[in-house]
Amino acid sequence: MIVVMGPNSTKNDAEKVLSHIETKVGLKAHMIAGEAQNVIGVIGQIYPELQNELELMPGVGEVIRVSKPYKLAGRDFHPDDSVIKVGDVSIGGNEMVVMAGPCAVEDRQQILDTARIAKASGARILRGGAFKPRSSPYSFRGLGEEGLRLLSEARDETGLPIITEVMNSNDVELVERHADILQIGARNVQNFNLLDVVGQIRKPVLLKRGFSTSYEEWLLSAEYIIAGGNHQVILCERGIRTFETYTRNTLDLEAIPVIKKLSHLPIVVDPSHATGRWDLVTPMALAAVAAGAHGLLIEVHPNPDKALSDGPQSLNFDNFQRLMEGVRGIAGAVGRTVAPGQG
């Protein structure tokens, strides 16, 4: 940590800062006398509140944190990539893993048909919502436990592991019984209670970035889960909120190389929720693969114009198969593999 004294601060101000730091166990301070400004370096076991304490002292201009506030999620002390195993699927390695399925599970036929097509096209994981976050209380909120049972049935038939969202700490036990990967949605990225609870389980968690979550905050939310004991965290970029309103969100693909630099955790991309329009999903999926994503989350629906939730962003089966062909081409060009379709 570095304390920059203001240009009009006195020698006495700087000395008070020095002595404040040195009264703390495990901290040392070094002073650099500049021509215009003095700078104090702080070394040792810095606790989160220290920055605030120092910023308030007379004469202090700025306090700059140097080391990153996330240790377990960061790459500094964990240089190798984390690879998360779900059945025979590995996320975070050389295979580009496609997770596909409907936004919401609606009925038995819908989820089974989609699961079969997903598998036949090369998807490796089946997605589907049983609990749906909806901004209006009057919208369809999902089938709940019945949806989880239908997903399990689709897994039993196809062998595809399933990922589904958990919105609330009380449902974690129930969702964990059915799901292979638990998804934390964008609106819950800083629901710290939920993060604590999924930190206690032993199944992988896919943590979506919030609409306006910085990289650092996102990694701190991952840190909550890992600090709880669950190291199997997958990050998912799904678009951020900007001034542009033509699309639902702006997909931030810079997140892929940045997160790979800052963290050892796998990063996947959800172009369906980011764009909110099915005709933008394929170009953004291909772009994500080219940029190095470890996986994709894609909404597929047998009949998007009858979907109970987010129909406009879902691909029908034909368009999904075309997307998979495109993904295969790009993955090949960047030296990554994609599972073959299993008709």
Added chain:
Amino acid sequence: MIVVMGPNSTKNDAEKVLSHIETKVGLKAHMIAGEAQNVIGVIGQIYPELQNELELMPGVGEVIRVSKPYKLAGRDFHPDDSVIKVGDVSIGGNEMVVMAGPCAVEDRQQILDTARIAKASGARILRGGAFKPRSSPYSFRGLGEEGLRLLSEARDETGLPIITEVMNSNDVELVERHADILQIGARNVQNFNLLDVVGQIRKPVLLKRGFSTSYEEWLLSAEYIIAGGNHQVILCERGIRTFETYTRNTLDLEAIPVIKKLSHLPIVVDPSHATGRWDLVTPMALAAVAAGAHGLLIEVHPNPDKALSDGPQSLNFDNFQRLMEGVRGIAGAVGRTVAPGQG
């Protein structure tokens, strides 16, 4: 709802849209033939998914929602201001209500001292966090139930009703036992499960706007609570996330007149969290009063540079008293009252 057909759509496309609408119970469609484009007006009981369905039909250019998606929180069907009573305090009427206290309850002395000063200066409600949302898992997260007990003791002594945050639906019963107003924080504005649960209680709820929540989403979140049966919702603007990083957030004071136009609910402002710097709190508090806020949430701490949470944004007692004098002046200038200090 209005459906604008694309410029290259056919007559047949428009007829399919018409017939899709007219098969639905309770809906009627009217066609306006334009020179360049056709437009279809939809009248009746529109369900949330209809927009999506129509947007996907061939030839459709745009689907525009005309009526607001929130009914209970909106002013259209509730033209008079809601006034929320907490003990002998009314929020939403002519009195400008100040809620003051520390970010986090730290110990008995701290909360009692602050409560006394708050009351002596004219604050009407005591704030204080027992459960603290923190972006890092390593930061102080509040005293929990012990904090609630200390708040209750401060209320018993001073007579000030208390407001405190509830972060999680499992804690609602506990917090409700102690608090007079339950606060939902910015990060939980779309924690729909928590909104559902506080919709079941019969105490007022203060709902903070999220960092990147639009006015419409915010009112829809209020709609969740009211739809559950709890009509006592107070809205709180606390700054939004923008590109500017010098301050923690950008306080959006346009929210005050806009929310008053769109909704009958009271709106208060939290300049402490918005700015993140104590030296900006007073000017922003005065501005909020001038713009018509029904109340203020202000962080006060006996010793801000020792605070365990958000010290840099807390006022010390002297500065709080000066803020109250300023608030009194502005409130008078706009024809509002502020409670006198009760030494």
Added chain:
Amino acid sequence: MIVVMGPNSTKNDAEKVLSHIETKVGLKAHMIAGEAQNVIGVIGQIYPELQNELELMPGVGEVIRVSKPYKLAGRDFHPDDSVIKVGDVSIGGNEMVVMAGPCAVEDRQQILDTARIAKASGARILRGGAFKPRSSPYSFRGLGEEGLRLLSEARDETGLPIITEVMNSNDVELVERHADILQIGARNVQNFNLLDVVGQIRKPVLLKRGFSTSYEEWLLSAEYIIAGGNHQVILCERGIRTFETYTRNTLDLEAIPVIKKLSHLPIVVDPSHATGRWDLVTPMALAAVAAGAHGLLIEVHPNPDKALSDGPQSLNFDNFQRLMEGVRGIAGAVGRTVAPGQG
């Protein structure tokens, strides 16, 4: 400037950084050996490109600029407020100065009527656009030189100094002949050629903040003008672009206390352009005065629903008079003066 070496950097990396700095004339480097990371302080005449050079060196984690990049616009070396004189009006002192008039000058009657009402209500400066920036090439772009002549006539009759926008360096000479204050619009805040040219003149310049200009960039743009020799710069906050679309822009009133802290230049607020809606102008104007603005820019039009430009955000004469009464009340409450109306 401070160079933070990465956690995996070598001693050799740090030595190369040290020697790179010490080869430069006027620079010195100091090393602080930390437990986890080394930090190098740089002292002396830092040139703008040094940060880039250092960031690219092997092992460097971060380079942090400590001193502010604007010297002439900043308060560090100019602690007293600048007060800009225009005729007998002082901007930046204790008087809250209202500048009022139509968005665009449309005809003789319109500008003369508005000027008289402005003066009668206590406005001190007449605003009006002769050259109008318009996002569509098909919109009314202003009367040009004829508009300037009409403004001059209105000044001759009422004695009010005039402010008007200059969009382009070729027009500076022409606009300077007529105007008392030249306005640089939000879209031109980084039109560096225009900034250079108005730096050569000797009349005050009102520099609007751009839609997405940070405080630092804004002050750097002011620095361009002052570095050219023109010290008479007035800053004007006019709303920033955020995710919220209900209003045209989000008025950032935190800019008032922040700019007063960072800079000695006067700061005024334009609530008309920020909100884009006349019914939000008065609450935001009052808020700006409460927060400490040195002045206001207000759109007034004799007949807003016939205005050729930005009618929806203009006040009619009655509403403007009410605004002035409100402003007078708030200004009084914060110890500021407003000129009396001069019927």
Added chain:
Amino acid sequence: MIVVMGPNSTKNDAEKVLSHIETKVGLKAHMIAGEAQNVIGVIGQIYPELQNELELMPGVGEVIRVSKPYKLAGRDFHPDDSVIKVGDVSIGGNEMVVMAGPCAVEDRQQILDTARIAKASGARILRGGAFKPRSSPYSFRGLGEEGLRLLSEARDETGLPIITEVMNSNDVELVERHADILQIGARNVQNFNLLDVVGQIRKPVLLKRGFSTSYEEWLLSAEYIIAGGNHQVILCERGIRTFETYTRNTLDLEAIPVIKKLSHLPIVVDPSHATGRWDLVTPMALAAVAAGAHGLLIEVHPNPDKALSDGPQSLNFDNFQRLMEGVRGIAGAVGRTVAPGQG
């Protein structure tokens, strides 16, 4: 255009709107009586100010524009892609065109070396700045006319057409004499005077999106140029400003499929300025190609750590050659061609 009357509006309000519209030459109005709200459709030659006029009339809730405000830049009346020819290079067709070179021309050796490498690697156009926009007045602002002469020399030697920025309408004639494509930078996207002037020339113009320019505003700026008579406009996405500060800007690759849908103009991407970090340039360049960009603008420098401008975002020759290999792979996978290197 559609006028939605407010829920509390009267029949008389609606009739006044109808009659206001019908007094205008070339406009017709149709009324749809809804159960809750009345809606009025407006057909005919709508002028830009009509929306404002109607929004202000009593009882009007909302006025919705249906047709797009840009005609010449839009695809509705120009369904085929525009292909812009520069020498033997076509931009907007099947070839993915790479434009490469240094941020700023610094000296003869630098630009000639870079031009040779660019050509040898398969770049088709040489970029280089002679006039540089810089947020600080104290930074290097480019070599000016001397830079243009050096670029011309590099073209003469290599045969690569050149693109360079023009910041100011007075320089258009000079820049046009040397350049094959004139670039308008992000900060000038709404410098309407400059847009007017480059609308008069007969060389292609590359128009960068501003930091906070919406798709519609960007296309309206293109409309300025085309309305002036110059149809050769190339759009360039270069990142937008968001809340995320780790990277310089957030590259919005959704712009590629969206602009292709809304407009017939070619769209290229500048990952160097968007990211501000050389290590993010290649992944974002590959993503842009995968998403369908017609071209790329890439900063290359023989010695990035000595660059006078934007060194940290420039690739050295080795990294540029690797980027070109990657681009070739992705382009092949999506059925596009890239010119072979011409050593």
